[in-house]
Amino acid sequence: MSTELEALGPAASPPPYGREPAAAPRPWVTRWESDTFALTGPLSVGGGLLRAQGAVARDLFNGHGLNTYIAGCTLLMVFASLLYGAILGSVAGAGQVAYAALKFPVVIVGASAICLPSFFVFQALTGARLTFKQALASVLMLGAAAGLILLGCAPIAWFFSVSTTEDSQAFLGLMHAVVITLSTTFGFHFIARTHRYVAWKHGERLFDGRVLALWFALLVLVAAQMASFIGPLDPDRGRVETRRGFFLTALFEV
């Protein structure tokens, strides 16, 4: 009898007291787990963010190729905001295109740079294991993921800009606001999923979820204030003219 029991092997140990058995991974986690991606250079980063988000998240956690990711995400973010800025400026005529194309990347990159120290410090304070390079790469990845959606929407935004007359500025403003909101939300969604994926895979916190959400709200506020100050969305503004004032006041004026 004892021989038969030994042949069955040791009895499965019960789960520790108070600890729930691990839930089955959600479909997107399974998909991310099977993602593979060969980082060949800065220009391949966009492909990774679209096709192999799981592999990018693993690289971010392990610190693999962070310099390449930083370079690639910066390029993507600047190019996407430059192109979309040009589309924003095209409403006000050819003269404004170049200035809006320069102003919009300043808003996006500037807002990210202003918010980066707070992201790193508050994440570290709440116990997240994150180096400064990983923090920089995370913020740039958020911007690059948002930039990809901006690039996808660019032909549509351009078409509406050229085919809509000047009496429909409210419609165009609303459309651009929706596009920018959607793209930013996608960027945040990617970073939030990266956090959940790392927590599931390694049982560790790359970020603190609550701090991430609060920081994202701060990033949006900073970007809105910078946009109000520099004015890439305002066709009546002089080419290098800045305007002091709180962005909500400007929004209510519209």
Next chain:
Amino acid sequence: MAALVGKLLHAPDAHFRLAWRAPALTINGRLLTAGVVGAMCWGAAMGSHVGRDHLWITTLKMPLFFLFTLALCFPLMHITLLVSGVRARTSQTLTVALSGISTLAICLGACAPVVGLFCASAPIPSMASYLNLYVLCLACGVVAGVAGLRVLARGMRSLTTSGIKAPLIVWALVYQFVGAQVAWLLRPWIGSSYGVDGYSLSHGLSGNFYMGVWAVLTRWVTELGAMS
């Protein structure tokens, strides 16, 4: 070509299985041809209401409408598919999109003789007949749109085992949103409304579809308020 159309309509699953094995250029070329022919038939039917130059202008405008809308939407459609977890190549996304649009255009082309008869025989100029034809075209568009969506769903499902609801809804909404403005740009379709005969780009570029709809709604509400 006939075999491809037959498979696309009655066995979309088999069509996509075949499409992933065949050269993408051949399949996409055939789908494009089938779609253009269907759209031209539908355009000719709509243009027959006014006749004269409208007939051939609308015949040319209709495939242009479908393809220009697709060209504008394609980058966002492909990105949507990728971020939803459907790991498709660009050519595969194009095959799925063209299959859906070709199905829509073929269905419209099949309705073209009926619509053509009503368009050619309706009195002109008459606002009542214009509105009746408008409703008839809308009904055909809805039926064809449902058929196109069904093929789109099958195409997406052939590429992945995960959920396709979100990308399908995004595709339909984005295509509809842009398509409405492209249709506005290329108007008039059924009639020679606003005193424009033939087609004029400057007329098309005036205003915006959504602002036009908003203006009509505002007018209705104002008039109803004034009446009550």
